[in-house]
Amino acid sequence: MSRDLSAWGSASPGIVKGDGSVWAPNIRGWRWVNLASFIRGRLGIGNVTLVDDRVANIVGEQWMGEAKGARNAVSLILGTGVAAGLLVDGKPVSGASGVSGAVGWWLLGRNTPRRRSARGFLESEVSGPALFKKTRRYCLRIRDEGCLRALSQCSPGDAECVFKAFDNGVSAIGVVLRREASIIGVVVANIISILNPEVVVLGGGLGVEVGRRFMDVVITTASKVAQPYSLRECRITVSKLGYLSNIYGAAKLVIDTHGS
Structure with missing residues (x-):
């Protein structure tokens, strides 16, 4: 070296x-x-x-x-896993044992799961591998041959391939992506209500791709759920890095x- x-x-x-x-x-x-x-x-x-x-x-x-100059900010990282980077009063937060920001373990539904999750409950809903599984299930349910044909060209769990299929005209995938964007909006709202940040940045492969296409859904959903004053003070954006x-x-x- x-x-x-x-x-x-x-x-x-x-x-x-x-x-x-x-x-x-x-x-x-x-x-x-x-x-x-x-x-x-x-x-x-x-x-x-x-x-x-x-x-x-x-x-x-x-x-x-996107958080340049901010003292209170959150990066919501959505990819193979789900996590959040936290900046409070100008300093990154690690927590008592280095596990802060593990939002992949959040439970958004009302029902307590019967079994303990190995990777996190939210992660099973909005990570890249979860998106691929959801998309395939939906296309099977509605019997969309074009969608299934497009997904057959993808490696299992390949979320990037799902976005490419959508961009290439497989419109049925948009239904699943909008649902994912809505879930992300709820997560963003919860983050805003808890931490009162100046900015929430959507990052990770999934976060960036959803944000680029469906930021309107993310913001609309967040605006219905988040603490109103904190929401007004917060900018929701997509990572350019x-x-x-x-x-x-x-x-x-x-x-x-x-x-x-």
Whole structure:
């Protein structure tokens, strides 16, 4: 590795401990893997900053993205999983044990599930894999051959493929996407009511794609549910950084910790 490399920053899903160990339920085998130690060994450097992707995401948005200049902001990350990066009084929030922002575990319905979820109840509704399953079920139910034919070209769980099919004219998918946007609107409303942020940024692959197409549904739903005064003070927007939010956030934290 180049001698010019003096420090390294990485963001990981799941829980990141102070010693650099990671538990990520979405990645097979990542149960308290010491990722920081692995990076140090592979790169041959001592200065490694490892944070959870929720913190990295909101720090990136505050530094270079839609939350720039904000002191109270939330990035709602919707992708393979569901989580939120929290910025309160200008500082990212990790919580007592580094698990704050785990909104994927929220339960939005009235009925308590019979079984404990391994990945989170909300995540089973609005993550990328969940969207693919819902879309396929809906197209089977209405017997839309065009929709089923389009989905047959997708890998199982591939939400990006669902959006491409919709953009290519498979209109039935729009019904499912609007329902997803409405659920996201409720989540945004709950975040606004709890934290009173200046801005909520939709991020992650699913969040960005839904936001670009159905932000009107997200905002309309949120406006019916959120605390009214907090809603008026909050801007709901889509990340322009996309996947780069985490990279910018990790870089900013390295600069703050080890210098530029």
